[in-house]
Amino acid sequence: MAVTEIDQPALASLPWLEASKQRLLDQIAQQRLPHALLFSGPNGIGKWQLMRWLSDRLLCASPNAEGACGQCRSCLLIAAGSHPDLLILEAEKNTIGVDLVRQAIATLSETAHQQGARVVLINNAQQMTESAANALLKTLEEPGQSAFLLLSAPSAGQLVATITSRCQEHLVALPDEQLALQWLQQQGVTAELSHLRLNGGAPLRTKQFIDQQLHNKLDAFLVRLLAVVNGEPPAKELIDDAVADFPASYHWLSALLLDLQKVIAGLQPHHLMFSRHWTELQAIADRLHFQSPDWAPWLSHWQPILAASGLNHSMQWQAMLLELQDKLAQPQQPLLSSR
Numbered sequence: 001m002a003v004t005e006i007d008q009p010a011l012a013s014l015p016w017l018e019a020s021k022q023r024l025l026d027q028i029a030q031q032r033l034p035h036a037l038l039f040s041g042p043n044g045i046g047k048w049q050l051m052r053w054l055s056d057r058l059l060c061a062s063p064n065a066e067g068a069c070g071q072c073r074s075c076l077l078i079a080a081g082s083h084p085d086l087l088i089l090e091a092e093k094n095t096i097g098v099d100l101v102r103q104a105i106a107t108l109s110e111t112a113h114q115q116g117a118r119v120v121l122i123n124n125a126q127q128m129t130e131s132a133a134n135a136l137l138k139t140l141e142e143p144g145q146s147a148f149l150l151l152s153a154p155s156a157g158q159l160v161a162t163i164t165s166r167c168q169e170h171l172v173a174l175p176d177e178q179l180a181l182q183w184l185q186q187q188g189v190t191a192e193l194s195h196l197r198l199n200g201g202a203p204l205r206t207k208q209f210i211d212q213q214l215h216n217k218l219d220a221f222l223v224r225l226l227a228v229v230n231g232e233p234p235a236k237e238l239i240d241d242a243v244a245d246f247p248a249s250y251h252w253l254s255a256l257l258l259d260l261q262k263v264i265a266g267l268q269p270h271h272l273m274f275s276r277h278w279t280e281l282q283a284i285a286d287r288l289h290f291q292s293p294d295w296a297p298w299l300s301h302w303q304p305i306l307a308a309s310g311l312n313h314s315m316q317w318q319a320m321l322l323e324l325q326d327k328l329a330q331p332q333q334p335l336l337s338s339r
Helices: 015-029 047-059 073-079 098-109 130-141 177-186 193-198 203-211 214-229 236-244 248-264 275-287 296-307 313-329
Strands: 036-040 086-089 118-122 147-153 168-171
Touching: 015 047, 015 168, 015 177, 036 047, 047 073, 047 118, 047 147, 086 098, 098 118, 098 130, 098 147, 130 147, 177 193, 177 203, 193 203, 193 214, 193 248, 193 275, 203 214, 214 236, 214 248, 214 275, 214 313, 236 248, 236 313, 248 275, 248 296, 296 313
Parallel strands: 036 147, 036 168, 086 118, 118 147
Antiparallel strands: none
């Protein structure tokens, strides 16, 4: 029984997950696979694919050295989205409520319909409500024979300690940057290192970023933003795009200011998010006499304003960009001196 599905590349196409896959296969072979596993790591690196691969392997009636056979009745039921011993839970309106968790408990407590394992997957388990998390505790301790509970979260710290203490954590690490870029190229995605770094080094997030044409929006945003930094009035197109693309636009602004700090600190282009703008940033740093303001408090001040409902966001962006110009013109002044 599946509540929702996620349409993403299959595990076989994600080479950086091979080590994780082998670790899980070894645990299965040694009969040491825990009944409750927490897959942690940044979003967009394939935790979901790894969980689905493992659930398929656990439910398969004739598994092979690579995982599920893909041909037995259980595998065919999984492919059809109708396996009675598989339950996939995801958030409804940004939370996973107690009713969904009770479905999971019921699935794990029943006798397996296919005479094999019973598996529950909880994607983004950090979205469980307090009552949902509490309801799950006893099942985590005693899930039953051949019952497996697979959870995912960006980090174990986002879950309550009573949940994490009952799970074995399986950390899914970011791939090497060159491996990630090579994989993106193999997928027909022309991504730059800046695109990968802007998406936290996560290849799947980067692919989605490119597929949605956000890299083109980013390029236009940076050109117009650098014009503002150099003293030109904020263009209407810049403000319109900033509002439309928020919160990504705020992230892009933050990354550019961090790059400026790096240039002022003497770091080289390969350390920057936007190395293609090294020349412009070097000129700005020179104009500032290489004084390095800390932009973090100023950005933290503006972020909730730009995100607030009921405000004219275009006016707020314009005010922020004009203030940015003022701060760059007077770098000796505290960034929040007027607050």
